[in-house]
Amino acid sequence: MDLTYTEEEEEFRARLRQWLGQVLPGLGPKPDPNDWPGRRTYDMGWQRRLYEAGYAGLHWPVDAGGKGATPTQHLIFLEETERAGAPYVGANFVGLLHAGPTIAAEGTPEQKRKWLPPILSGDEVWCQGFSEPDAGSDLAALRTKAVRDGDEYVITGSKIWTSHAEVADWCELLVRTDPISDTVPKHRGISWLAMPMDAPGVTIRPLRTLAGSTEFAEMFLDEVRVPVANRVGAENDGWRVTMVTLSFERGTAFVGEVVACRRTLIALATEARKNGRWDDPSLRRKLALLSAEFAALWRLTQWNVSESEATGGVPGIGGSVFKLRYSHARQELYDTAAEVLGAGALDLDHEWVLDRLSSLSYTIAAGTSQIQQNIIAERILGLPKGR
Amino acid sequence: MHFQLTDDQRALQSGMRELLAGRFDRDALRAAVDATVDAPGTLDRRLWRELGDAGFFALRLPEDEGGVGLGLPEAVLLFEEAGRALLPGPLIATHLAAGVVKGAADGSVVVTQSDGALIEWYEASDAVAGEAVAEGAAVPVRSVDPLTPLHRLHEPATTSDPLVGLLTAAEQLGSAARTTEMAVQYARERQQFGAPIGSFQAVKHLCAQMLARTELARAAVYAAAVTGDLADIAGAKLLADEAAVRCARDCLQVHGGMGFTWEADVHLHLKRAWVRKERWVSEATLTELLAELLVEVG
Structure with missing residues (x-):
């Protein structure tokens, strides 16, 4: 039981931080959410920079053009890029996290040569x-x-x-x-x-x-x-091929978001202090419980990553436990944000209000909470299948 | 980063589980509960010595002081096992008194400590750590948990060692894991409508939530054992309390009418979880602490 990073991992983190510090100030403003060509250009431009700096496909196997980084290095990458406010994977999500890993695992050498390099270089979505x-x-x-x-x-x-x-x-x-x-x-x-x-x-x-x-x-x-x-x-045989992909989705897809949620929690406390709602003990209690929840979700992520590193496999089924709790916690977080904002929670120009709306998809997308519970009950706990 | 248990830690964990399976199995637990009818508050001194011999109390004492020389993560693993088995006695107070109170380390002496307004195992203990309890200051309470005799103090104690919180959280974690197992096992065996009740989604989802609660608490408790940080311990205690109490409640629900009986073990887990929830500092104090920290960071 150890939470310290190796010297090599710390060096990796330091180099990454330095690079992020150099490259992020030169990045243009984020495009409007409804400007799809703009979003593509922005997201793929970021992928291009990652590619040129040698950070593209960090967690992909070397024979697929990736860096073959350890799960811990990938975790550090996701943590640091989020912390530095770097762009999210965006339009490249499916390529990097679903289709790419599937082709890497199941494709012929020819298919890998054809499809994988343009994903890594940010040329194909x-x-x-x-x-x-x-x-x-x-x-x-x-x-x-x-x-x-x-x-x-x-x-x-x-x-x-x-x-x-x-x-x-x-x-x-x-x-x-x-x-x-x-x-x-x-x-x-x-x-x-x-x-x-x-x-x-x-x-x-x-x-x-x-x-x-x-x-x-x-x-x-x-x-x-x-x-x-x-x-x-x-x-x-496509069902089996697809299941390889889906376990990737539940593995590390939310690492950056957990880091972001912890930051949002601090911002909520700051805002509540400013507008006086901090005086309500029930709000302080909610924020404290969410703080404990997100801290634990971060530890659970470290646990899952460390486990997949030890077993050398794809992210484990523990991802279902994480997804179930995280998606619920995220909704609680933004419901609490609405409490902090009061009437301001009705103003669409506040980013927390948009985040609150989008949080509603979390218990549905990538396997509903009900399906996650079936998976946990049947595949982890071994309860019989049924209705 | 290797958050996983080391081979040595796994060996320690299974060693403790074996020791308890041999010396404090379900029959012994029920015998201890039955014995409280005639002789409430009696502690098995022989078992206490055996725990001492196994290094349970001297675990974190340096080897040159006759201890085992291990750390908080190892202690957490042992207390998790104690929580699973519902091992009775002032285990944490005696563990923390090792090296401070003579005889605590080898289990020849039973040490308790005042904790807030309550004190556990007062009459069965040889010594009270921390603030002294004046003659007649401790009044017996008819304890909800048959295996945790309680006294109430007129003057609440103010000592609040975070390690009491951490080790209690470890016990809660063990209990939550155990009630989850009990519920799953019962859901597999119990038949209604011609099928195991565990094949029904309503029951399945209760069990899935139990596991999720337990595993999240596990990550928090283990991490707090590694860092020893006050905020980590506070968060771990909150999550582990919630896991132990809610899992016992859900386990009771899965057991249906049987869960409401004295004969089923579920109530013993629930009652002990309630007792442990009161240890260290109150939930209100813990949440205020975490809330304050959010402001300090921001």
Whole structure:
């Protein structure tokens, strides 16, 4: 049980801090949330800088073009970039955290050569075509159909909640290559494809979130042709291929946010002192309990990272415990922020108000809290499957 | 960074679990509870000596003073096991008195200490650490926990060693982990509507929340043991108290009618968790401390 970092890790942190100190002041202002081309340029420009400085794909394996850094170094990277106020991974989220690691783990050497370098250099944006209108939590029930025609698949169906669809070059797409039947379980007939977003037959309809901005889109696919060579993994083996991706998502995706939440908590206390609400003991109690919660979530992150380093594997299933508690705590944090703001909590120009609105997605996206609890109960605690 | 337990720490943990499985298993626990009917407040002195021989009390004393020379993380692991097993007695006071009160280190003497307005195991103890208790100043209380005799003090003590908080949090963690296991085991076995109740989502989600609460508290308690920092200990105590009390409550709920009986062990965990929650400083004081720290940092 040790929380000290090695000399090597501290050197890594110091070098990173120095670099961040040099590069961040030269960065332009953040684009408007609704300016998608602007957001792409901004996010990919940051990726380019990371690439040139040797920080791109830190946690990717070396044979995939990554740096093969340890999970602890990756943790330090996420902690320090957030602390310094560096841009979030943004439009590069799917490429760096889902599609890329999947291709790195399951792709052929040719596929890795083709798709991985442009992700790392910030030249190509990926989006995710998993969920469908009738396949949300029950993802394996997806119905978008891919029919073989020579060396191509012809794809028809629709996808939903696709972030960055408007500016993506590629989509990691889950399709049904074998229809659901009495003999084929629904998760068996799925394949994983890389679909070029400029292919004829792809239509994108942006979806406005309750926060007012268009954070994701619906995607309609009408006889879209995708080469069979774009399939990663075997035909009908896409479910397993995808699960590799999803465990990455639950592993380290929220490290930076926990750091940010702890900072927000301090800002809430400062604001409450200023506007007098600090005198309310029930508010002080809430802030204190959130402080304990976020401190513990940070320790749990360190625990999970240290465990994945010890076992050498992908982030463990402990990520479900983290996600369940974190998503709830984040909502509590911004509900408390609203208490601090009072009537100001109705002013959309305050960043905490927008953050409060977006926090509502946390207990739904990337596996609802109810699904997380099923996962914990069945896969960690070994309770029987059922209704 | 290697936050995980070392091989030595794992060995220490399993050694303690084995010792308690041999010397204070469920039968011994229930016998101790039954014995309180005729002889309330009696402590098993032989077991106390054995704990002393195993190094439970002298764990953190330097080796040249006859101790084991280990640190807070190791102590936390042992107290977690004690919490799992519902081991009775003023364990923390005696552990903290090792090297200070003669005989505490080897378990030949039982030491208690006043803690706020309460004092545990007052009559069964040989010595009281910290502020002296005047003759007649401690009044017996009919304790909610059959295995923690309590006295009330007219003048509340002001000593508040953070290590009491940390080691109590470790016991709470052990209890939370145990009630989670008990609930899961019962949910797997108990059949209703032709299926194990653990196959129903309503029950599953109770169990999942229990695990999440326990594991978050574990991360906080272990980290506080490593840093020894007051704010870390305060946060760990809050989370571990919550985990122990809420997990015992949920465990009781999963057990249904059986959970409400004297015969089931669930109530023993809940009652002890309530007692431990009162130790060290109050929840209100802890939250005020953490709130103040937010202001200081900002």
